[in-house]
Amino acid sequence: MKNTKPKFKQIIDAAVEVIAENGYHSSQVSKIAKKAGVADGTIYLYFKNKEDILVSLFQDKMGQFIARIETEIAEKNNAEDKLLELIRLHFSQLGANVPLAIVTQLELRQSNQELRHKINEVLKRYLKVIDSIIDEGIQEGVFHSELNTRLVRQMIFGTLDETVTNWVMKEQKYNLADQAAEVHQLLINGLSKQ
């Protein structure tokens, strides 16, 4: 497996830094190689091209994140607590790694259709975790039973995603992880008092 070799990780971590600093379009493979401390040719032993580096880094980081989230939510007893844990992890992981947050919030939003579809296939794994929490809440009888899972998922992911993008665009002036409980309350209770 290519992704268990130490140089794979080294290149991916360098790519996050270089892409966050220069933007995806100005991040030549040679810049990434230099940052990783490997020869240009070495990159091509692991990746087909720059696009493959972008998709692979998202795949790799998302894989780790999902493994972590699945372990943590398995310990929670109900859908509401699982959702809070998911929000906490989403905010704390990105809040602790500004270059990664710049990459996820700005650089992974490519309009090129083919690349975008590859990126969204990776995202799908995360959306399925969100779906599983929604389904559990409905089964527990705690969430409204007539909920449309797709729209709920779009509300949850859309809210988290917009909160993170604002924090990135506002140059991380405030603490992202601190927003988790309030965002959770909003999603659970909505705007209305009654």
Added chain:
Amino acid sequence: MKNTKPKFKQIIDAAVEVIAENGYHSSQVSKIAKKAGVADGTIYLYFKNKEDILVSLFQDKMGQFIARIETEIAEKNNAEDKLLELIRLHFSQLGANVPLAIVTQLELRQSNQELRHKINEVLKRYLKVIDSIIDEGIQEGVFHSELNTRLVRQMIFGTLDETVTNWVMKEQKYNLADQAAEVHQLLINGLSKQ
């Protein structure tokens, strides 16, 4: 005023079509001129460069949209109904204009910092309309009084935005405007039954 001249509109409408079809980076000014049926030089009487075309088109369309929304919500008696009207207009305007939706959801998401800040200054006008509805709901005693307006705005805009992006990415297979009432219910009542 440059933007009352007929050629200004003509160029902007051509730009929406060309950018939606080719992507912003592959939309040369000459392509836009050709589509608009004007000489390349004419474009530079109205716009400094391609970036200025992108920002100006967003400004122009957003200006029209906000004027419309302000008229419509002024006729509604309470914050809940105003929010529903805003969601309806957001979905129906983009739902009726696929090239414009591709531009707002994919092409306006530029990672270049300077350009992004210009785009977000335009977006701010819309976010202020959302803020005014939230404030009204709190004053009416209908929305929770301890709400953090910024997070609520991020939830509302984030939810609408993600719903539209999904519809764009799913190649407009379903009707976007039909989602308005359900999305409104979700935002007003949240996930929880109690």
